[in-house]
Amino acid sequence: MQNNAAICMRLRYVSPVKNVGIIGASGFTGAELLRLCASHPELEVTFATGDSKAGSPVSDLYPSLSAAYPDTMFEVWDPSLLAGVEGVFLGLPHGKSQAIMGDLLDAGVCVVDLGADFRLPDPAVYETWYKEPHTRPDLLDKFAYGLPELNRDVIVGKSAVANPGCYPTAGSLALAPFARAGLIESTRIVVNAMSGVSGAGRAPKDNTTFCAVDENVTAYGLLDHRHTSELELNLDAEVLFTPHLVPMNRGILATCCATPTTEALDEGLSTESLLGEMEGFYADEPFVVVSEAPPSTKATLGSNCVHLTARYDDRTRTVLAIGALDNLCKGASGAAVQNMNLLLGLPEPTGLPISGLYP
Numbered sequence: 001m002q003n004n005a006a007i008c009m010r011l012r013y014v015s016p017v018k019n020v021g022i023i024g025a026s027g028f029t030g031a032e033l034l035r036l037c038a039s040h041p042e043l044e045v046t047f048a049t050g051d052s053k054a055g056s057p058v059s060d061l062y063p064s065l066s067a068a069y070p071d072t073m074f075e076v077w078d079p080s081l082l083a084g085v086e087g088v089f090l091g092l093p094h095g096k097s098q099a100i101m102g103d104l105l106d107a108g109v110c111v112v113d114l115g116a117d118f119r120l121p122d123p124a125v126y127e128t129w130y131k132e133p134h135t136r137p138d139l140l141d142k143f144a145y146g147l148p149e150l151n152r153d154v155i156v157g158k159s160a161v162a163n164p165g166c167y168p169t170a171g172s173l174a175l176a177p178f179a180r181a182g183l184i185e186s187t188r189i190v191v192n193a194m195s196g197v198s199g200a201g202r203a204p205k206d207n208t209t210f211c212a213v214d215e216n217v218t219a220y221g222l223l224d225h226r227h228t229s230e231l232e233l234n235l236d237a238e239v240l241f242t243p244h245l246v247p248m249n250r251g252i253l254a255t256c257c258a259t260p261t262t263e264a265l266d267e268g269l270s271t272e273s274l275l276g277e278m279e280g281f282y283a284d285e286p287f288v289v290v291s292e293a294p295p296s297t298k299a300t301l302g303s304n305c306v307h308l309t310a311r312y313d314d315r316t317r318t319v320l321a322i323g324a325l326d327n328l329c330k331g332a333s334g335a336a337v338q339n340m341n342l343l344l345g346l347p348e349p350t351g352l353p354i355s356g357l358y359p
Contacts, residue, residue, distance in 0.1 A: 045069075121141070170324070179258075183274075191256045191257075200245070
């Protein structure tokens with residue numbers, strides 16, 4: 001007679017599909033999660049909540065998902081939905097995940113939170129940047145910060161992940177090889193980034209209407225954008241971050257400038273050495289493309305890849321690093337699936353696109 005462990009292993013092999021749910025599926029990141037899960041060979045979405053759209057078909061709001069989810073309806077969140085589910089994604093505005101996170105963790109499901117509530121380990125830092133107290137600081141140590149390229153070893157040992165923000169993903173991955181190698185100073189780092197309008201969410205806003213965005217570029221969040229805190233956390237540095245809204249649907253391009261250390265200069269810093277450092281740092285990463293060519297947002301459209309390059313300017317003694325990604329895929333939902341794969345013990349790249357859409 002086979003023991004229970006052997007039977008379970010055989011059943012897992014024969015039927016590898018894992019049930020997942022999406023809380024807050026009616027927003028753009030929720031729609032992207034639905035799209036990615038539809039082509040994932042081992043994840044099946046069993047519920048998708050969207051309180052403001054509850055009772056309406058997913059296909060009504062997102063016709064692009066009609067073939068994949070012809071009968072799926074948006075539901076109202078209720079803990080009973082967790083029955084039979086192994087993983088849950090949350091696509092809620094900041095401050096909302098805290099209210100229900102206790103129920104999710106008590107249920108023993110794997111959690112990937114795409115919101116900001118559990119990204120910062122210090123509740124005082126959260127209050128500084130988000131202008132409100134954290135209501136569940138007792139749960140912060142249960143979360144890993146979910147940027148696998150920088151934090152994979154910590155993620156694998158957890159059952160809950162705080163997905164990183166889109167801007168910090170681009171800026172951190174561009175600069176991390178140099179920060180961790182001691183090639184750049186930890187002060188006077190400047191990150192200027194441009195994002196498509198989908199980064200502002202699905203809800204209509206005065207500054208994201210067609211007339212406000214078309215043929216217009218606007219800087220916002222001057223000196224106090226919340227994602228600054230994540231950049232500083234990842235780089236262990238002081239960062240001046242300025243985001244810009246540009247007239248496109250999806251994509252982020254981050255241009256980052258840093259001062260080289262004296263030690264790096266003494267060793268003969270050059271563009272070639274920076275690119276070599278970047279290539280070596282990401283040599284085994286399936287979703288990182290390092291190239292001498294300047295990256296473009298179009299090249300990343302619909303993919304879970306970030307495209308990176310670097311330069312050294314001897315005239316101004318400046319390290320320049322540039323990163324491009326799709327803010328809804330690698331910047332949000334693609335990274336969330338990447339993290340869920342790790343939590344559920346699946347191969348990390350499973351179900352994730354590495355090729356962008358072109359033209």
